[in-house]
Amino acid sequence: MTNTSPQTPVPPLLEIKDLAIGFGSGGYLPVKGLDFILRKGEVAGLVGESGSGKSLTAYGLMGLLPYGASFRRGQIIFKGSDILALPPRERRSLAGSSMGMIFQEPLTALNPVITVGEQVAEIFRIKLGHDRRQARESACALLSQVGLPNPRAAYSSYPHRFSGGMRQRVVIAMALALNPDLVIADEPTTALDPTIALQIIRLLADMTSQRGTGVLFITHNLRILHGLACRIFVMYAGLIMEETGERGMTDPVHPYTRGLVAALPPNPSQNEGKTLVPIPGQAPGPRDILPGCPFAPRCPEGEPRCSGSLPELLPVAGGGKVRCFKREANGAA
Numbered sequence: 001m002t003n004t005s006p007q008t009p010v011p012p013l014l015e016i017k018d019l020a021i022g023f024g025s026g027g028y029l030p031v032k033g034l035d036f037i038l039r040k041g042e043v044a045g046l047v048g049e050s051g052s053g054k055s056l057t058a059y060g061l062m063g064l065l066p067y068g069a070s071f072r073r074g075q076i077i078f079k080g081s082d083i084l085a086l087p088p089r090e091r092r093s094l095a096g097s098s099m100g101m102i103f104q105e106p107l108t109a110l111n112p113v114i115t116v117g118e119q120v121a122e123i124f125r126i127k128l129g130h131d132r133r134q135a136r137e138s139a140c141a142l143l144s145q146v147g148l149p150n151p152r153a154a155y156s157s158y159p160h161r162f163s164g165g166m167r168q169r170v171v172i173a174m175a176l177a178l179n180p181d182l183v184i185a186d187e188p189t190t191a192l193d194p195t196i197a198l199q200i201i202r203l204l205a206d207m208t209s210q211r212g213t214g215v216l217f218i219t220h221n222l223r224i225l226h227g228l229a230c231r232i233f234v235m236y237a238g239l240i241m242e243e244t245g246e247r248g249m250t251d252p253v254h255p256y257t258r259g260l261v262a263a264l265p266p267n268p269s270q271n272e273g274k275t276l277v278p279i280p281g282q283a284p285g286p287r288d289i290l291p292g293c294p295f296a297p298r299c300p301e302g303e304p305r306c307s308g309s310l311p312e313l314l315p316v317a318g319g320g321k322v323r324c325f326k327r328e329a330n331g332a333a
C-alpha cells in the first residue's frame with residue numbers, strides 16, 4: 001500500500017530564535033535579536049559591515065563567547081535541542097564533534113610548535129580513540145583530500161613553512177576531521193589573494209556538499225557568496241535586516257542591502273562600468289539605543305515613522321524576509 005500521508009518536513013539543522021548577546025549586565029548588546037534557520041547540506045551566507053555582530057554570533061554558536069559576554073535571550077536549537085539549555089560539558093562536547101569552525105587567520109588556529117600532521121592526528125586520537133599509527137594514516141588521508149600535494153611531507157612540517165592558502169587547507173581539514181554536521185567559516189578567505197581564495201571556497205564547498213554538512217559562511221564580500229550560498233542573511237547593528245530568498249542578491253528589497261550591492265566594487269572581468277556608491281554615515285554602535293529602525297539615520301528612503309519603532313522581519317514574495325516598513329513599496333508585497 002502506498003503511503004499517501006503528506007511528508008513530514010525535515011527539521012532544520014540549526015534554528016536561532018531571538019538570540020541576543022551582551023557584555024556586562026547593562027545595555028551593551030552587539031547582537032540584539034537574531035532569527036534564522038540553516039538546513040542540512042545548505043550553505044548560507046552571513047554578511048554585514050564590520051562590527052555588525054557576525055563573529056560574536058559565530059563564537060556564540062560554538063560556545064566560545066569572549067570573557068564578559070553572555071547570552072541575554074533566545075535559543076540556539078541544534079539538531080532538535082536547545083544547546084543553551086544543555087549543561088556546559090555536554091555543550092562543549094557537541095561543539096567539539098558536531099560543529100567545526102574555520103577562522104579568518106589560519107595561523108591563530110594552528111599551534112606553531114606542533115607539526116600540522118600531528119595537530120590533525122591529535123583529533124583522531126582524542127576524539128575517536130585511534131592509536132598513533134591509525135591517527136597518522138587518517139590525518140595523511142585528510143591532508144591529501146584537502147589538496148596538500150605531498151601529505152606525508154606535509155605531516156611533518158610546521159605551520160610557518162606553509163603559505164596562507166596551504167594553512168587554510170589544514171584548518172579546513174581540522175574542521176572537517178570529525179565529519180561535523182555544521183561548519184562555521186568566519187571570513188576564511190579574507191587574508192588570501194583572490195585566486196587562492198577562490199580555490200579555498202571551491203574546496204570547502206566540494207567537501208561540505210559531499211558530506212551533506214550545513215555551512216554558515218561569514219563574509220564582508222557579497223560577491224564571494226554568489227553561486228555559493230543558497231540564502232544570505234544580511235546583518236546590521238546586531239539584527240538581520242534581510243534574508244534573501246531564491247532571488248539571491250540580484251534583486252534586494254531592503255534599502256541597506258541595496259546600498260551594500262551598490263557599494264560592491266565593479267567586477268573587472270565583466271567590465272560593467274559601474275561606479276562604487278558608498279553608504280554614507282556610520283552604523284550605530286552596540287551601546288546606541290535606537291527605538292526605531294537602526295538604519296534610519298543613513299537610510300535614503302527613511303520617513304518619520306521609521307525612527308519610532310523597530311520594524312519586524314517579515315516574509316516577502318520570493319521566499320525571503322525583510323525588516324523594513326517600506327517593504328511593500330519596494331516591491332516585496
Ligand SMILES: Nc1ncnc2c1ncn2[C@@H]1O[C@H](COP(=O)(O)OP(=O)(O)OP(=O)(O)O)[C@@H](O)[C@H]1O
Nearest residue numbers: 023030048049050051052053054055056057066286
Ligand atoms: N571582547 C569584546 N569586548 C567588548 N566588545 C566586543 C568584544 N568583542 C566584540 N565586541 C564588540 O561587539 C561588536 C560586534 O563584534 P563582532 O566581532 O561580532 O563584529 P563583526 O561583524 O564580526 O565585525 P568584523 O567584520 O570586523 O569582523 C563590535 O562593536 C565589537 O566592538
Ligand code: SF4
Nearest residue numbers: 293296299306324325
Ligand atoms: S524602515 Fe525606514 S529607515 Fe528602515 S530601512 Fe526601511 S525605509 Fe529605511
Ligand SMILES: [Mg+2]
Nearest residue numbers: 054055056186
Ligand atoms: Mg568578525
